[in-house]
Amino acid sequence: MPEFESVRTTAEAIGRITCIKTGEEIGLLYQWDNGETQAALYDDGIPSTQVCSDHSAEPDVGVKHG
Incomplete structure (x- = not known):
């Protein structure tokens, strides 16, 4: 059975x-x-997720773009 190098436990x-x-x-x-990193998008109140492990995460919290 293969061993996983990185196991996700908390986010x-x-x-x-x-x-x-x-x-x-x-x-x-x-x-x-x-x-x-993982994106959880709302879909009519039910979150759907997408794993983005190949991308660096630069949070853009609270910034409004015009």
């Missing part, structure tokens, strides 16, 4: 994801204890 929300057209919050960006 912390590190940023909010907002729609660039409406400014509405559409999800959260999480960072796992092994350094991987």
Whole structure:
């Protein structure tokens, strides 16, 4: 049985994801204890997730873009 190098156990929300057209919050960006990041997008109240381990996370919390 293969061993996994990095096992995810806990995650912390590190940023909010907002729609660039409406400014509405559409999800959260999480960072796992092994350094991987994961986006959790809201879908009618039910979060859906996407793992983004190949991308560096630069949180953009509270910044509004014009």
